[in-house]
Amino acid sequence: xxxxxxxxxxxxxxxxxxxxxxxxxxxxxxxxxxxxxxxxxxxxxxxxxxxxxxxxxxxxxxxxxxxxxxxxxxxxxxxxxxxxxxxxxxxxxxxxxxxxxxxxxxxxxxxxxxxxxxxxxxxxxxxxxxxxxxxxxxxxxxxxxxxxxxxx
Ligand SMILES: *[C@@H]1O[C@H](CO)[C@@H](O)[C@H](O)[C@H]1NC(C)=O
Numbered sequence: 001x002x003x004x005x006x007x008x009x010x011x012x013x014x015x016x017x018x019x020x021x022x023x024x025x026x027x028x029x030x031x032x033x034x035x036x037x038x039x040x041x042x043x044x045x046x047x048x049x050x051x052x053x054x055x056x057x058x059x060x061x062x063x064x065x066x067x068x069x070x071x072x073x074x075x076x077x078x079x080x081x082x083x084x085x086x087x088x089x090x091x092x093x094x095x096x097x098x099x100x101x102x103x104x105x106x107x108x109x110x111x112x113x114x115x116x117x118x119x120x121x122x123x124x125x126x127x128x129x130x131x132x133x134x135x136x137x138x139x140x141x142x143x144x145x146x147x148x149x150x151x152x
Pocket of ligand 1 (some may be wrong): 021023024124125126
């Protein structure tokens with residue numbers, strides 16, 4: 001529910017307007033049989049930027065990190081940036097970091113994008129919006145692949 005289908009990518013996306021830390025966001029996506037979104041192309045980045053722009057973010061009250069959206073990559077093992085689906089971030093097809101990012105070292109071992117689509121390291125306990133994603137065509141057959149190698 002509330003997932004928006006993008007025919008070009010064959011994927012559905014949901015922008016969550018309830019800010020959570022990365023770990024909780026990861027769990028929410030999993031509970032929805034999805035995963036924190038992984039950007040694979042510039043076109044997909046553009047789409048996620050437009051999706052982000054379309055949401056009433058400024059109407060959400062509370063104390064959380066504005067300007068960033070949790071995505072599906074991390075460096076929690078300190079072994080390099082990994083996508084949640086088990087590939088190195090460098091192999092996802094999209095690695096456009098923001099200026100001077102990543103910059104947080106051990107303090108920022110989770111992944112997000114700025115509202116403009118550029119990647120940003122973020123503390124895993126910082127609450128922010130997040131985007132979940134799932135593939136449509138091969139959903140049931142790919143779930144095992146998707147979560148089998150995930151580090152939680
Ligand atoms: C994320 O937030 C939950 C509370 O919702 C908390 O229990 C957990 O420790 C937090 N995780 C991190 C990594 O900060």
